[in-house]
Amino acid sequence: MSYWKHASAILDEGAQIGEGTRIWHFSHVCAGARIGQRCSLGQGVFVGNDVAIGNNVRIQNNVSVYDAVTLEDDVFCGPSMVFTNVYNPRAAVARKDEYRRTLIRQGATLGANCTIVCGVTVGRHAFVGAGAVVQKDVPAFALVVGVPARRVGWMSRFGERLVFDTEGRAVCPTTNDEYQLVGERCELIGEGSF
Known part of the structure; x- marks a missing residue:
C-alpha cells in the first residue's frame, strides 16, 4: 500500500488514493473518489464518489467534500469548512440530478468554517477568510472575507498580503x-x- 490510513478510516473499494497520502481517524472515502499524491485528510473527513482531489491537498478535520467538487493541486481546506452541491435543498425533494459543480483552483486556501456555495470557482492562490460565505466566483490571488464574501485585497502565492x-x-x-x-x-x- 503506497498510502497510509488509520485503522478507523473507511476506504470503499474502488477509491483511487495516491502515493504518500495520509487518511486519519474516522474518515470515509467513497468508491468513486480520486485522490492524488501526498495529500492529508484529517479526522472525520468525508469524500464523495464524484470528487477529484489533486496532489498535495490538505483537508483539515471535519470537512465533507461532496459530489461535484474538484480540488486542484496544493489546495488547503481549513477545519470544519463547508462545501454544498445543491443550491436549494429540500429533504422531501430529490435533487441529485441538479448538483452544481464547484472548482477550487491550484493553491487556493479555504479558511476555517468558511462555506463554499455550489457552482462557483475559487481562483488560483485565492484566499477565503475564516467564516466567509462564498456565493460567486473568486478571482485568482483574491483575498475575500465576510458574509457574503467580498474582495478586500490580494494575496501572493506564498500567502502574503500584497x-x-x-x-x-x-x-x-x-x-x-x-x-x-x-x-x-x-x-x-x-x-x-x-
Whole structure:
C-alpha cells in the first residue's frame, strides 16, 4: 500500500488514493473518489464518489467534500469548512440530478468554517477568510472575507498580503514574486524564489 490510513478510516473499494497520502481517524472515502499524491485528510473527513482531489491537498478535520467538487493541486481546506452541491435543498425533494459543480483552483486556501456555495470557482492562490460565505466566483490571488464574501485585497502565492504601488505593481515580501493589477484581476508577472 503506497498510502497510509488509520485503522478507523473507511476506504470503499474502488477509491483511487495516491502515493504518500495520509487518511486519519474516522474518515470515509467513497468508491468513486480520486485522490492524488501526498495529500492529508484529517479526522472525520468525508469524500464523495464524484470528487477529484489533486496532489498535495490538505483537508483539515471535519470537512465533507461532496459530489461535484474538484480540488486542484496544493489546495488547503481549513477545519470544519463547508462545501454544498445543491443550491436549494429540500429533504422531501430529490435533487441529485441538479448538483452544481464547484472548482477550487491550484493553491487556493479555504479558511476555517468558511462555506463554499455550489457552482462557483475559487481562483488560483485565492484566499477565503475564516467564516466567509462564498456565493460567486473568486478571482485568482483574491483575498475575500465576510458574509457574503467580498474582495478586500490580494494575496501572493506564498500567502502574503500584497501592497500595490501607484502603478498597480506589488512584490511578495518573502519570495520577490512580482504582481500587476489589470482591471479587476491580479496577475503574476515575474517569479521569485517560490
